[in-house]
Amino acid sequence: MSSEIVTLRPEPLTAKAFAAFGQVIEADHEKSYLINEGTTRRFHDLAQADVTDEGGEAILSIFRGTPRPLPIAISMLERHPLGSQAFVPMQPAPWLIVVSDAENPTPASCRAFLATGSQGVQYAKNVWHHPLLVLEPTQDFLIVDRQSAKGKAGDNLEERWFDGKGAILQIP
Ligand SMILES: NC(=O)N[C@@H](O)C(=O)O
Numbered sequence: 001m002s003s004e005i006v007t008l009r010p011e012p013l014t015a016k017a018f019a020a021f022g023q024v025i026e027a028d029h030e031k032s033y034l035i036n037e038g039t040t041r042r043f044h045d046l047a048q049a050d051v052t053d054e055g056g057e058a059i060l061s062i063f064r065g066t067p068r069p070l071p072i073a074i075s076m077l078e079r080h081p082l083g084s085q086a087f088v089p090m091q092p093a094p095w096l097i098v099v100s101d102a103e104n105p106t107p108a109s110c111r112a113f114l115a116t117g118s119q120g121v122q123y124a125k126n127v128w129h130h131p132l133l134v135l136e137p138t139q140d141f142l143i144v145d146r147q148s149a150k151g152k153a154g155d156n157l158e159e160r161w162f163d164g165k166g167a168i169l170q171i172p
């Protein structure tokens with residue numbers, strides 16, 4: 001059991017840096033084309049929802065996040081074995097992401113990212129991530145994730161609480 005507390009320093013969110021965890025959802029001009037008589041630019045196919053295991057279906061929700069006490073303690077991660085989960089900010093405010101690609105995550109295996117208010121992410125199925133972390137008093141996100149088939153309880157949430165002191169997430 002580690003007695004040292006780990007400090008996580010967020011790095012800028014880029015598609016390349018986040019590739020092991022899922023996709024970054026942002027207005028990538030190279031994936032866009034004009035529609036609607038040239039009045040609208042479509043940023044196309046930025047991510048694909050992966051939610052149909054065990055009869056799951058995609059749903060859209062809004063999460064209204066509020067900040068955690070400072071210093072932000074990272075004491076656990078969670079994952080969704082049956083589906084991806086996408087977070088798209090609905091206002092231009094930065095937010096924080098903590099993930100791990102270890103099968104058995106520890107504070108030292110975590111990576112932190114700072115997302116701009118124009119960046120969303122989709123966590124790939126079964127990727128360890130911390131629940132929503134925001135910096136403003138309230139921040140709304142559009143969520144695309146999985147609902148179990150009506151009446152069929154698919155267990156789509158696994159949590160891993162760290163032993164010892166966990167980690168502290170540095171605020172940029
Ligand atoms: N619990 C829930 O729906 N939210 C988490 O999955 C999260 O990643 O914020």
Ligand code: NI
Pocket residue numbers: 078079080085129131
């Ligand atoms: Ni989640």
